[in-house]
Amino acid sequence: xxxFRKTIRSxxxxxxIDLPSLETxxxxxxxxxxxxxxxxxxxxxxxxLELVSVGKSPVKGVGRFKAYATQxxxxxxxxxxxxxxxxxFPGKKTRPVNLKLSNDMPYLKAIFKAKFTxxxxxxxxxxxxxxxxxFEAHNExxxxxxPQRKVIPTGGDxxxxxxxxAIKNIYLKRIKNVLS
Amino acid sequence: xxxxxxxxxxxxxxxxxEIDLFEGTGVPRSKRKRFARRVADFLKDEILKSVGxxxxxxxxxxxxxxxxxxxxxxxxxxxxxxxxxxxxxxxxDAFDVKVTDQGRVKPGVxxxxxxxKADGHNNFSGESTLRxxxxxxxxxxxxKSDIQSGIDEIINEAIAxxxxxxxxxxxxxxxRAEAVSILKDVFPGxxxxxxxxxxxxxxxxLETLSRTGVLPLLGL
Numbered sequence: 001x002x003x004f005r006k007t008i009r010s011x012x013x014x015x016x017i018d019l020p021s022l023e024t025x026x027x028x029x030x031x032x033x034x035x036x037x038x039x040x041x042x043x044x045x046x047x048x049l050e051l052v053s054v055g056k057s058p059v060k061g062v063g064r065f066k067a068y069a070t071q072x073x074x075x076x077x078x079x080x081x082x083x084x085x086x087x088x089f090p091g092k093k094t095r096p097v098n099l100k101l102s103n104d105m106p107y108l109k110a111i112f113k114a115k116f117t118x119x120x121x122x123x124x125x126x127x128x129x130x131x132x133x134x135f136e137a138h139n140e141x142x143x144x145x146x147p148q149r150k151v152i153p154t155g156g157d158x159x160x161x162x163x164x165x166a167i168k169n170i171y172l173k174r175i176k177n178v179l180s
Numbered sequence: 181x182x183x184x185x186x187x188x189x190x191x192x193x194x195x196x197x198e199i200d201l202f203e204g205t206g207v208p209r210s211k212r213k214r215f216a217r218r219v220a221d222f223l224k225d226e227i228l229k230s231v232g233x234x235x236x237x238x239x240x241x242x243x244x245x246x247x248x249x250x251x252x253x254x255x256x257x258x259x260x261x262x263x264x265x266x267x268x269x270x271x272x273d274a275f276d277v278k279v280t281d282q283g284r285v286k287p288g289v290x291x292x293x294x295x296x297k298a299d300g301h302n303n304f305s306g307e308s309t310l311r312x313x314x315x316x317x318x319x320x321x322x323x324k325s326d327i328q329s330g331i332d333e334i335i336n337e338a339i340a341x342x343x344x345x346x347x348x349x350x351x352x353x354x355x356r357a358e359a360v361s362i363l364k365d366v367f368p369g370x371x372x373x374x375x376x377x378x379x380x381x382x383x384x385x386l387e388t389l390s391r392t393g394v395l396p397l398l399g400l
Contacts, residue, residue, distance in 0.1 A: 004383060022387050051225060054232025055269070060221060064228070064273055071268070081258065094258040095266050096232060161222035165330055168381075175383050176400070179390040 004168055007119070010153040013135070014124030017044075018117065019171050025178055028119045036174050037116045043170060044123065045112035047163045052108065052151060055096035059150045060160050065097040066147040099138065099149060107134045111152050124152045182335055183328060185317050186284065190304040195295050196288025197316045198280070201331070206369050207338045212283025215338035219331055220277040220285045226327045227287055228272065231315050234262040239322045243313040263313055271297045287316055333381055336374075339367065340382040350392035359394040376400065 003020040010016070017040060021028050048058035055065050069078035071094060079085060080092040089101045099108060110131045114121035125135045141148025153159055159167075182201050189196045201219055202212050230237035234245075243263045246254065251261040259267060266272055274294035278286045289298035299305050301313045322328055346362060353359040360372050367375050379385045379400065389395050 020383075022383070024387060024390065050229055054229055054264075055266075055272075056225065056228050056232075063224075064269070067269060093260055095260075095269055096264070097269075160225050161218050161334070162225040162330065165222065165333055172380065172383060172386070175386055176380065179386060179395060180400075 004171060005164070008158055008164065008167065010124075010155060010157050013140075013154055014122050015153045015157075015159075016117065016120070016122045017167060018119035021119070022175065022178070031174065031178060032119050033174075034116070036170060037114070037121050039170050040121050040167060041112070041114035041123070043166050044114075044121075044159075044163060045109075047166050048112065048151065048159075049105075049108060051160070051162075053096070053098050053100070055098055057150050058160055058163055059153045059157050061157070062150050065099070065149045068094060068097055069145075070094055072147070097149070099151070107131055107138075108151070111135060111139070124154065183322060183331055185319050185321055188304050188316070188318055189286070189288070190299060191295075193292050193295065194288055194290050195298045195302065195304055195316065196278070196286040196290070197318070199285050199287075199317075201285060201335055202283060202338070204369060205335060205339055206367075207335075209283065211338060211341060213279055213281070215334055215341075216279045216283045216285050218334045218337075220279050220287075222330050222334060223285060223287055223323075223327070224275075224277045226323075226330065227277070227315055228275065230324075230327075231265050231272065234264045236314050237323050237327055238314050238317045239324050239328075241312075241314045241321075244311045265301060265313060265315070270294055274298075289316075332377070336378045336381045339370070340378050340385055343367075343385065345385065345388050345392075347388065347392055350389065350394050353392075353394055353397065356397045356399075359397045363398075 007018045007020050019032050021031055025031050051058045057063060057065060066072060068080055069075060070081045080094060085092055092101055110126035110128060112123055114123050126132055137143035137146040138149045139152055139154065182203055182205055184200055185197045186200045187198045189198065201216055227237045234243050236243055246261060246263050254267065255261045271289060271294045274289045274291040276290055280286060289295055300308045300310045302316045303312055317323060343366060345366060349362050350359060353362055363375050367378060379389060
């Protein structure tokens with residue numbers, strides 16, 4: 001039976017992917033190489049952002065993101081139609097709710113920047129203070145005026161199935177290389 | 181055949197396609213709902229992604245572009261000028277993929293206020309006057325191949341779940357034909373290409389087969 005699914009675990013502010021070793025190769029460092037970790041980081045980021053870009057959370061059970069304030073509160077001058085956002089980011093749309101102000105996406109890029117571990121990677125709350133505050137608001141719902149819009153699984157959550165399958169395929173490809 | 185749309189449903193509260201995942205697979209009924217939930221979760225991602233990118237997730241279908249006037253209207257209302265089926269977002273918020281007691285999956289729009297809109301795009305009623313932008317497959321239709329591959333992977337996980345390989349017999353297999361014959365006993369009803377994909381999708385099976393020495397015989 002596959003041990004794989006038990007290896008994706010989330011804590012308070014981070015999620016860890018710790019790929020299982022094989023009976024025939026117990027040394028994780030040899031199985032989960034730097035190249036594998038880089039591929040995990042890239043694939044999780046890309047697959048997650050594909051979902052976020054159409055307004056859907058990559059976290060299992062969360063679904064689509066709540067509307068922005070202009071629609072939610074029926075307020076023509078609510079975010080993103082407020083004067084501050086309009087002047088700085090005139091291209092920002094009311095729909096889809098994609099958490100993106102510019103193509104730089106500093107918040108989204110920061111949360112998918114991985115720390116490499118022996119068996120895989122860890123991603124989540126950034127160390128930068130401002131981006132950490134955004135994480136607390138968006139991901140954890142710790143700000144009264146901002147609805148929770150979870151992008152990183154935390155607190156026992158996991159990724160949606162399409163992302164889990166992508167992680168699994170990276171792992172299986174590596175296993176096949178090792179065994180052949 | 182697994183993944184076939186068995187029927188479509190259209191009522192005042194629901195428009196959906198009902199898909200049988202496990203026909204002919206040998207997956208016991210007791211396991212079907214568990215894996216159907218995974219397929220449902222996967223399909224929800226993939227259908228919403230396709231639609232959000234103004235593409236149909238259904239094989240052989242496409243989303244025609246918006247009319248000039250509606251495109252201009254959408255853009256004036258600060259929405260993208262593409263056919264992503266999202267203006268207020270209410271219809272897509274009502275989209276879900278449910279799992280039946282028999283382990284089938286039902287992608288659909290649920291809730292009376294949004295069913296009409298969804299039928300406008302999918303035209304299960306035959307009465308829609310809108311340009312068809314199908315995101316729910318009709319009977320005899322399938323999803324696009326990349327989506328179908330993901331569904332097949334999860335079904336293969338279901339088939340592989342709990343399987344114990346006859347290690348001693350496999351170690352004694354001297355030829356490819358012998359090894360294939362043994363595996364066909366383990367996975368009755370599956371062709372060798374299907375068995376190959378089942379094995380390649382399960383690290384425990386791959387490792388066990390590697391220890392028996394038959395991986396090279398099987399061309400894996």
